[in-house]
Amino acid sequence: MDPKALKAEFPILHQDINGHPLVYLDNAATTQKPRAVIEAVKRYYEWDNANVHRGVHTLGSRATDAYEGARDKVRKFINAGSSSEIIFTRGTTAALNLVASGYARHLLGEGDEIVITPMEHHSNLIPWQQAAKATGATLKYIPLQPDGTIKLADVENTVTEQTKIVAITYVSNVLGTINPIAEITEIAHRKGAVIVVDGAQSTPHMKVDVQALDVDFYAFSGHKMLGPTGIGALYGKTRLLERMEPVEYGGEMIDFVELYDSTWKELPWKFEGGTPIIAGAVGLGAAIDFLEQVGLDNVDRHEKKLTRYAMDRLSRIDGITIYGPREERAGLVTFNLADVHPHDVATVLDTEGIAVRAGHHCAQPLMRWLNVSATARASFYLYNNEEDIDRLADSLVKTKEFFGYEPIR
Template sequence: MNISDVREFFPILHQTINGCPLAYLDSAASAQKPIQVIEALTHYYEQNNANVHRSVHTLGSRATEAYEGARVRTARFIHAKQAEEIVFTRGATASINLVAGSYARAVCKEGDEIVVSAMEHHSNLLPWQQAAKTTGAVLKYIPLQADGSFTIQEVENTITNRTKIVAISHISNVLGVANPVQQIAQIAHKHGAVIMVDGAQSIAHIKVNVQELDCDFYAFSGHKMSGPTGIGVLYGKKALLDGMEPIEFGGEMIAEVGLHDASWKEAPWKFEGGTPIVAGAIGLGAAIDFLKQIGLDVIEAHDKQLTRYAIEQMKRMEHLTLYGPEEGRCGLVTFNMDHIHPHDLATVLDMYGVAIRAGHHCCQPLMRHFGAGATARASFYLYNTEADVDQLLNGLNKAASYFEGVQPG
């Protein structure tokens, strides 16, 4: 499939907003869905809707086969050693909370360290704050450079033999640059720590090989890679998952239940209590097939080219501030315009059919690092074109003209 033909598979993009073509530039928040994913969900609900693992009838067998087949496809997609290393969750947030609520609370004690960075999305920060409070562990931060990034030397200086867990984003949802996860993993393992990687922003844009990264845990969400909402993945090395206790209890995850005690199934099923997210997993499998058909290397090159194009054009604009490193960005630009609040800017852009995100992007510590209460963010994906970027630039010029002479109150 040629990436220039991809847009035709996304029905939602074939509409106008306020009389203008839709330029959807908010894929970092949630990506749009191709018809292949929509049809996979429809087919499940129309033909195979049933609970999994429990029923011997035909629909139950079909549903179970499709659900577990999605687990196999997901494992292959990120190069896990086996399907049993894939836990289906409600999203990346739930995946990280599972590790923080089970693994961290079991291995951390008073005086131990959990290492994070101030660039993290709140979903990869709040769970570790709570784990530290519960266990008495110390939450340590890798110092940031002025542009929001950090150096590998600062990682070396921060991780010690007291460190039990390092939690880091693969690609920042504000900076758009990839962190050196493989090197960080080596440092963490040298000190006897495990590494938890938030892959919510990377999974859709670059090839992910958990064996090469040698990460211990990797979390991502389906909806950011053109899959359905409500489905996420936790990859964990099998030995670690086997040693972890579930944090949700109920049907489906048990081996045997007595009046006063119970035992659990093996991983990953012991972490999937209740009726699983069957349709979501099936839709995720369809999204994986779609992305593989295009090729993650092709998607990465496309997204980086669009990002470079946007940055080159935006650097020429007066009264516009770009945040984060200029080089190596994939899929997004974060910026502000003088005297225009990001929410006002987003409202004006919407008048011209351009959808961007405005706010703190669930990264308030990083916003404070930049001295900004909020920023605007335009994010790109495989269905975007230079015409979308041009529409953004035109909207920014319109906004600058609209607010010309307006001083902040």
């Protein structure tokens, strides 16, 4: 794949910021959108805009076909067994909350355990805190190694026969840690637990096969994989989705309504109350088409190569601290520079036209584990290249000089 050629497909990347060509390195927060996605959403609103599943007119039929066609694209993209196992949501956060509210709160009780890790995004932590409080279940944590990885022996020791749910991120949005999901799933299942995977940072960057992994629930967002904001998906095994309760009522999720009772539609519409995110689903389908044309294996190889280059280039800067594993890691580098606050680092980088993220990255417990209040993060995608890393490294040196540190000799 040619990152420079791909970059030409992204209109937003061809602009100057503060007098410098934009270098966008905040892809873990959200990715930019190619023309194909922008045009797909535009075309839907210009030609097919109608509500789905309800009208028999031509626009309604076309909108329904586009919406359900996008669902099938998601199914194929993650290799789910059936389109009925794909629930459209507002994103990863909504999908994880759906499992915590619709599954965990109805099935857990005192004496049960929920196991997570300290590296979780708040979206895969707070719902389980609340589920534990509501049901009397116990929340437990798999300990982290000094480099921010986890050992399978610790998973074995933490997950017990009382554990009913293991909820874990596939890829840490701070550390870049890639967790061994297949092995963790085997441990969870052997001890009678179901596994819930936060796939927000994995789905855009590597080939995911939910059947090969044997995960029970898998959540991800469209906007982190070239799609629109406000759309995502939850995959769940049929037998588990059928046990879940809806958390939103009305609209398209109902089957039959009496004055004092109602019944629900079959999967997946049971969980999609109200007018769904039709244009978002269309855009997500177009993003999947784009990614499949590029090839997820190509994206994965490119990002790993770029990350190795970034780790080497940034490590040469005196006073920089890089967090997370040094070897096998995802396409991001989280760091602090001397004693310059990361918000100041990000502000100075912005004056050079470089967009990075600074803050706690919705992972405050992990920040405390790292013994920092915040970090800066540069995260990469298919349109980034080595020149972007060089710009970042050179600008970090300028940042040090701006705050009174001696330049590297």
